[in-house]
Amino acid sequence: MSVLVNKNSKIIVQGFTGSEGTFHAEQMIEYGSNVVGGVTPGKGGQSHLDKPVFNTVQDAVNETRADVSIIFVPPAFASDAIMEAADAGIKVIVAITEGIPVKDMMHAKPYAKSKGCVLVGPNCPGVITPEEAKVGIMPGFVFKKGRVGVISKSGTLTYEAADQVVKAGLGISTAIGIGGDPIIGTSTKEAVQLFMEDPDTDAIVMIGEIGGQYEADAARWIKENGNKKPVVGFIAGQTAPPGRRMGHAGAIIGGKDDTAEAKKRIMAECGLYVVDSPADIGEKMKEVLG
Amino acid sequence: MFPSRFAQNILPMNIHEYQAKEILKSYGVTIQEGIVADTPDKAHEAAKELNRETGTEWYVVKAQIHAGGRGKGTVNETGSNGVVLAKGLDEVMPKAKGIIGGTLVTHQTGPSGKKVNKVLIAQDVYYPGANEPTEYYLSILMDRGTGQNIIMASTEGGMDIEQVAENTPELITKEWIDPSVGIQGFQARKVAFSLGLSGIAFKGMVKFIHSLYDAYVGTDASMFEINPVLKTSDDKILAVDAKVNLDDNAMFRHKDLAELRDLTEEDPAEVEAGEHGLSYVKLDGNVGCMVNGAGLAMATMDIIKLSGGDPANFLDVGGGANAVTVEAGFRIILKDPNVKAILINIFGGIVRCDRVANGVVEAYKNIGDINVPIIVRLQGTNAEEGAKIIENSSLKVTSAILLKDAAQKVKEVLM
Numbered sequence: 001m002s003v004l005v006n007k008n009s010k011i012i013v014q015g016f017t018g019s020e021g022t023f024h025a026e027q028m029i030e031y032g033s034n035v036v037g038g039v040t041p042g043k044g045g046q047s048h049l050d051k052p053v054f055n056t057v058q059d060a061v062n063e064t065r066a067d068v069s070i071i072f073v074p075p076a077f078a079s080d081a082i083m084e085a086a087d088a089g090i091k092v093i094v095a096i097t098e099g100i101p102v103k104d105m106m107h108a109k110p111y112a113k114s115k116g117c118v119l120v121g122p123n124c125p126g127v128i129t130p131e132e133a134k135v136g137i138m139p140g141f142v143f144k145k146g147r148v149g150v151i152s153k154s155g156t157l158t159y160e161a162a163d164q165v166v167k168a169g170l171g172i173s174t175a176i177g178i179g180g181d182p183i184i185g186t187s188t189k190e191a192v193q194l195f196m197e198d199p200d201t202d203a204i205v206m207i208g209e210i211g212g213q214y215e216a217d218a219a220r221w222i223k224e225n226g227n228k229k230p231v232v233g234f235i236a237g238q239t240a241p242p243g244r245r246m247g248h249a250g251a252i253i254g255g256k257d258d259t260a261e262a263k264k265r266i267m268a269e270c271g272l273y274v275v276d277s278p279a280d281i282g283e284k285m286k287e288v289l290g
Numbered sequence: 291m292f293p294s295r296f297a298q299n300i301l302p303m304n305i306h307e308y309q310a311k312e313i314l315k316s317y318g319v320t321i322q323e324g325i326v327a328d329t330p331d332k333a334h335e336a337a338k339e340l341n342r343e344t345g346t347e348w349y350v351v352k353a354q355i356h357a358g359g360r361g362k363g364t365v366n367e368t369g370s371n372g373v374v375l376a377k378g379l380d381e382v383m384p385k386a387k388g389i390i391g392g393t394l395v396t397h398q399t400g401p402s403g404k405k406v407n408k409v410l411i412a413q414d415v416y417y418p419g420a421n422e423p424t425e426y427y428l429s430i431l432m433d434r435g436t437g438q439n440i441i442m443a444s445t446e447g448g449m450d451i452e453q454v455a456e457n458t459p460e461l462i463t464k465e466w467i468d469p470s471v472g473i474q475g476f477q478a479r480k481v482a483f484s485l486g487l488s489g490i491a492f493k494g495m496v497k498f499i500h501s502l503y504d505a506y507v508g509t510d511a512s513m514f515e516i517n518p519v520l521k522t523s524d525d526k527i528l529a530v531d532a533k534v535n536l537d538d539n540a541m542f543r544h545k546d547l548a549e550l551r552d553l554t555e556e557d558p559a560e561v562e563a564g565e566h567g568l569s570y571v572k573l574d575g576n577v578g579c580m581v582n583g584a585g586l587a588m589a590t591m592d593i594i595k596l597s598g599g600d601p602a603n604f605l606d607v608g609g610g611a612n613a614v615t616v617e618a619g620f621r622i623i624l625k626d627p628n629v630k631a632i633l634i635n636i637f638g639g640i641v642r643c644d645r646v647a648n649g650v651v652e653a654y655k656n657i658g659d660i661n662v663p664i665i666v667r668l669q670g671t672n673a674e675e676g677a678k679i680i681e682n683s684s685l686k687v688t689s690a691i692l693l694k695d696a697a698q699k700v701k702e703v704l705m
Contacts (some may be wrong), residue, residue: 023640076542101540102432103510106469109437139639154585155615156637159670160693163637167692180584183437209585212434218364224444240604241573260592277596278589279694 001199002150003194004092004118005068007132008114011040012060014081015072018050024072025049031134036064057088060097070126070135071095076255078122079104086094086115090153092132094135095185096121105183114193120186125177136177146171149195152186153180154206157236157278161205164282168265170289180209180253188214189221197227198216203230203289204274205281211238216266223270230288233272234281235260303536305550306354308410310428310534317505319623320498321529322520324412333386336411337379348375348414350613351385353394355404356555358533363396365389366403367637372396375414382411407554415530419523425530426485427451428499429515430506432464438662440507441465441473441499443481473503487521494527495519502529509547510540531533559622566618570609575600576634577700578623580616590635593693597700602629611636611646617653624660633696634666643668643676644657651683663688663703667696 005011011028015021016038024050027037037052037060044055054060054063057069073081078097084092093112094243100122112119120127120137126136130145144166152158165172176191178184187246188206195201197226215235222231238260275284305313308326315321323338323344337349340670353360360372370388386409395403398522416423425447433440443463446454454461462486465477475496482495498519506514513535541548553561563570569584573591577599581587584606590602603623616634623629632651636646650666667690668676680689690696 101510101513101541101543102537103469103507103540106432106437106439109621110470119679137640142639142670152585156583157585157589157640158579159637159639160586161587163669164693181432182432190404207585209588228619234589236592238589239573239601240588276592277691277694277697278586278593279697 002129002132003198004120004127004129004174004176005133005135006129009068009092009133009135010036010065010066010152011068011133012033012036012057012066012136012153013070013072014057014085015207016040016053016072016252017043018072018074020096021072022049024070026098027140028070031140032078033133033135036066037145049178057084057090059117060208061088067091067123068135069093071097071122073097074102075099079108082108082119082200083111085114086117089115090117091256092120092127092135093116093185094120094124094126095179096124096126096137097121098123100181102182105181109183109185112114120176121179121181121183121184124179124184127174127176128172129174130172138175142166143175144171147200147202149173149198149201149204150175150207151191151204152177153209154207154236157207160278161207161234161281165205165285166282168282168283168286170282174196187217189218192218192222192231196225200228203232203285205285206231206233208233208235208263210235210240210260210263213258215263219267219270219272222272227271232281232285232288233264233267234273234278235263235267236278238276251255293366301540303541303551303554304356304357305534305536306408306552307352307532308354308408309550310532311529313509313534314502314505314529314532317508318501319505319529320494320527321532322412322415322452323524324352324410326408326410327386328390328408330383330386330390333390333409333411334383335378337382340411340413341379344413346413349382350374350412350414351382351389352410353389353406354397354410355394355406355409356552357396357398357404359396359398359453360394363394363399365392365394367392368638372406390665393512404555412519415520415522415528417523420523421521421523423523424521425518426521427454427517428502429509429513429517430503431513436466438469439467441467441477441481443485447520451517456576466563472507473500481527482704487523491521491525491527494525498527499620508660509534510537510544511535512537553560559625563605563618563622566615567610568605568615568619568622570622572626573601575602575605576626576628576630578602578605578626578629579635580605580607580619580623580632581635582609582611583636586635586637590633594633594700597657597697597704599631599700599704602626609640610651611641612654613649616646616649617656620653620657620660624657624662629662631700632664634664634702635693635696636668636670638668638676640671641678643670644672644679646680647676651679651685652688653689654683654685660686664697665690665696665703667691667693669693670684
């Protein structure tokens, strides 16, 4: 079954006809994802990549019964796109857009939640269930099918972890890039919950970064819920200096509780298998699953 | 600083105190008035003008740099503090002379300090009167845990708020604001009452909090810290200092605010990197690195440390690793004389490894005299082809495909 997306997902692309949307929609279709159409306001009625274009998400949902949307809309309009998808009844919204103002997400996130949908991202690589659906921008071939769930804040580090898991002879049930922005739709803990409930996932890789409380919250939840599945954890940024911004928004050290050391300590105390080196993620998972 | 624990993860754009105060004033926040000056002569003129406008006869000369702790900080060249009081117009010029052009070292600047280009000549607001002037602390920031803005207030104004949070957390009031309805009257009153205010001062503080919140939302700020907020001897409420961080991602709709960026306050190498679409932070180690993606870049820094080295930098080339960006990255890293080796770590997704490899070879040849060993680890799309290009290039470059091999090779070159 996997989580969030699968072969039955009917996917639309918001920002379909833009360059990013076009490029990645093509890649998704090539991968075998069930893309049923796209939305670009003002271009409704046209055809793009042999799929119908709609003016509104509501039109797209009415015509195609779409339940998943991926958003490539530019930052200034992205929160609007998220809310439009939520309002139209989309169940899973994956927001790829990087650079959305925090104030906009402060409104869009509770709105999406009030409509009962799951928002993943923004500023994330997306979600992939190997051999079923790629709803994101990740290189699909890295993700071979299997029974390990992957959760990560950052793009290339997600690919790295998945690649190691696959090279260790295992595979991926679903990989979720939750994104690195200050306000994101799905937290680490919520992603962990999905995998804990998924019968097709046996173990979880949880990759975090310095900054924030997400990993600590997830670790505590895992312990409180009886460590039902093994979780291998890594926190990037052990060598990052305090108080400095490291590239993208997710990576700042703020206080003493959210350093790599503090998070790793909490994760270990909660019964997670913590690796110090990002090169050991795959091997550790293999060892844990024995 | 204490608020950064909440405000983290927002790309902040820093501005100067005098700019922050102008913004606040435009939203109706009452401030300690002042005029900025970049020479001692202009400081004198500014003081005269301020005297006409406000009647103040004493003046506060405040260094304008992007760092806190100015009052206790020292100007290297003159021994002056970063914030000084001039008790009369004739003292303004000599006091300004002691600060402008000097290097101010505070507990936030690091030992090398920051050059002061401008001072703010501000009115004296601690004048005697019916009541003792009293200082408070007020800040607004984004609480990542709830996804809401939070107002924090304390009677311990003018103090290091981190110390207050550590020792007497009960002296800090927190009020969360629901973004869908904005700040409500009862919330502003709650905060003002928590500071023990009454009468005119209470009303002034309620208005101050409302205006401050309007300014915060209106400017797409990520942090406001007003420390201190002053209740004057005649019960006026004023912002005496203002630290304002704006959300970089929102500057597209605030062109006027975007222009307030002062690049002289930022690291030149980081600015140069930004012009090439690279994200660079200089560190003190001996192994340079160039990586695609911030998370993988930090993981690569960790690998360097575990291999016995220390990362010399953080450098994220982003989604478009090509010959031009790789060359720009090389040049920035090589400016650092401490660099003894460079590790390039690219996980090719959309970016194909063979293209990155060609980019590395081309950049290497263009620069010509790279005297440090380079380890190139390419993984993902076309990784094997990329490795072959590196190996056949006859350059002083080693390639790796697995991350642990790259780590091993870093270890070897450092031995």
